[in-house]
Every structure is written in structure tokens, then in C-alpha cells.
Amino acid sequence: MRFLRTGAAVAAVAVAAGCTSGGGEAQTPGLETRGTVLTTVKPTRQDLTNRIALTGKVSIDPVFGIVAPIDGELRYLDRQPTSTPVKHLTWVATVWDDDQAHRVQIPKGSTLAGQLLDDHAQVTEGMPVISAKHSGYAIVADIDSSLAYRISGSAKSVQGQIKNGPGPFKCTPLGTIAALPAGTIPAPPPAPTTPAPSGAPVAEPEPEQPPAQGSDATGLRLVCTAPDDVNLINGADVTLDVVTDKASKALVLPVEAVAGTQGRGKVDVVVGAERVRKTVDVDLGLTDGKVIQIKKGLTGSEEIAIPAPNLPAGPAGDAGNPSGGPG
Numbered sequence: 001m002r003f004l005r006t007g008a009a010v011a012a013v014a015v016a017a018g019c020t021s022g023g024g025e026a027q028t029p030g031l032e033t034r035g036t037v038l039t040t041v042k043p044t045r046q047d048l049t050n051r052i053a054l055t056g057k058v059s060i061d062p063v064f065g066i067v068a069p070i071d072g073e074l075r076y077l078d079r080q081p082t083s084t085p086v087k088h089l090t091w092v093a094t095v096w097d098d099d100q101a102h103r104v105q106i107p108k109g110s111t112l113a114g115q116l117l118d119d120h121a122q123v124t125e126g127m128p129v130i131s132a133k134h135s136g137y138a139i140v141a142d143i144d145s146s147l148a149y150r151i152s153g154s155a156k157s158v159q160g161q162i163k164n165g166p167g168p169f170k171c172t173p174l175g176t177i178a179a180l181p182a183g184t185i186p187a188p189p190p191a192p193t194t195p196a197p198s199g200a201p202v203a204e205p206e207p208e209q210p211p212a213q214g215s216d217a218t219g220l221r222l223v224c225t226a227p228d229d230v231n232l233i234n235g236a237d238v239t240l241d242v243v244t245d246k247a248s249k250a251l252v253l254p255v256e257a258v259a260g261t262q263g264r265g266k267v268d269v270v271v272g273a274e275r276v277r278k279t280v281d282v283d284l285g286l287t288d289g290k291v292i293q294i295k296k297g298l299t300g301s302e303e304i305a306i307p308a309p310n311l312p313a314g315p316a317g318d319a320g321n322p323s324g325g326p327g
Helices: 002-020 145-151
Strands: 039-041 044-060 063-067 072-076 090-097 100-106 110-115 128-134 137-142 157-162 221-225 237-254 263-271 276-287 291-296 304-306
Touching: 044 145, 044 276, 044 291, 063 100, 090 110, 090 128, 100 110, 100 128, 137 237, 145 237, 157 221, 221 237, 237 276
Parallel strands: none
Antiparallel strands: 039 304, 044 137, 044 237, 063 128, 072 090, 090 100, 110 128, 137 221, 157 237, 237 291, 263 276, 263 304, 276 291
């Protein structure tokens, strides 16, 4: 009996050894070969609207930014702020592109609040250069930095709804959607003086005027005005529905298939009979949070792998977006 038990034990060891030797590495059932694509999607076409919901408040005399209309050299006009809002578009600076002058103007119903850059600075189109102050009630919505690229620049349309109050109503955006540095107002040059005639009484010098106050720095935010017939109460909560852009029959992919959310991105194209991934660069456009526009880099016939490729790590070892999807 002891001999039989020993022989059975030896046989069991031999069988176990035969399962793991001579045949290479064991394959775990249910797992594909490394690199095999399991989920794919094809680009589609659809109308796309970049719509964002914001929360804001009614505010009095908010500050907003005016941008350079073109690349060039900035020259400020010698204008001092006043407490009276302008009654029409008012010229406050010029951007020179070669020999072409392009005016920077503050809108009706506002006052000059500050200069945001140095005189003679080189500027690019869309860069805030002037701060202006709206006279009266307006709606101000602070914007989280994660939405900066989805909402930067101008808004095509804004609808407002006051909590437990009037709405919906059209809210007209003022200036640009951007964070602003502090605005400064340079002191006016001293008035020329002429020497008094000999023997004439000397006039007492006029007391120096304190320098004009500029505007404070702001975070990224949107400022808009409601129609005159909408009753506004300072501090009231407001929900804004903002549309920044639209595209007709745009080529789109699910956001899970694209690494990046603005400008340049990457996708993995499935190629060959072996169905391997090939990472390609794409130009990105609008997104509604579910799909994102592919402006360049794909024809629409490709098969795209999900999830998207990982973006390379930053200089400090930050992967930035380890999931591969939009950041």
C-alpha cells in the first residue's frame, strides 16, 4: 500500500511538471495577446454645439477686458478715466500693423478702467490690452480653469435665468472671456509753467492730485448685460447657458478615443490584419463633453481604438492625463 501511494504521488508531480515545462509560458485563459485591440469606433458626422452651463451673480459696475484686434505694436491714447460713461464707442488705444492703424475702443455705457500692458508693447490678436468698467448692473460668472479652452475668447450667444426670478433672457457679453491683470492709469504730464514777471506776487502751487486708480486683476470670467426690462437685484444668483461655437456636419469621435481636448491631439488607428495600434496626430475643434470634433488628421474611414493613447509625461514626471482621455 505504501508503494502504491508513493507511485501515485510521483505520477502527480510528473503531470504537474509536464504542464509547465517544455511548452513555453502558460497563457491565462480569456486574455488576448499584449497589444490586441478590443474596443474600436469609427468617426461619424453630426452637427455640434459647444454649450457650457455657468453660474454667476448680478453685480454692479463690473470690469471687463478689451482685446487687441490684430497683431502689432500697442500705442495708448492719452485719456484719463472719468466717472461719466461714454455715450458711444470711444477710441482709447491703437494697434499698429506695419503702416495700418487698428483702433481699440470701449463700448457705450462704460468707462475706461486701466491699461493692461506697457505702451509700445508687442501684442497678438485677442490679447486683453484695456480694462473697462460697465456702468450699472451686469451679470458676472466666474469660470473654472478646466473650462478655459472650451470657453476662451467670445461667446456667440448667452441665455440667462435668475434663480427664482426673471428668465430666460438674452444676456449680451461684454468684452472678452479672459483673466485680466491689474490695470494702471498713468499720471498726466505736468502742466507747463511760465516764470512770473519780476516783482509779481508768486502764486501758491496747486496741491498735487492723487494718481488715478486703475482696475484690479480678475480671474477668468464672463460679463454680460440683461435687457433693460429685466429687473436685477445685486447679488442674485444667475444660471447662464453659453454657446461659444457651432459646427455643421463635423467629423467627431467619442472623447474616450482622443487624447487631448484643444488644438492638437492624438488617436490610435487600428491597422493591418494583426489589428495593431498606430498613433497619429489630429487637429481638434469643438466638443460637447461627449464627442469632439476632428478637424484634420483623419478621413473618416479609419477604425479608432478605445481608450485613447496616453499623453507623454511632463518635465516633472506628471503624466498629465494617464487615462488617455480628455484632461
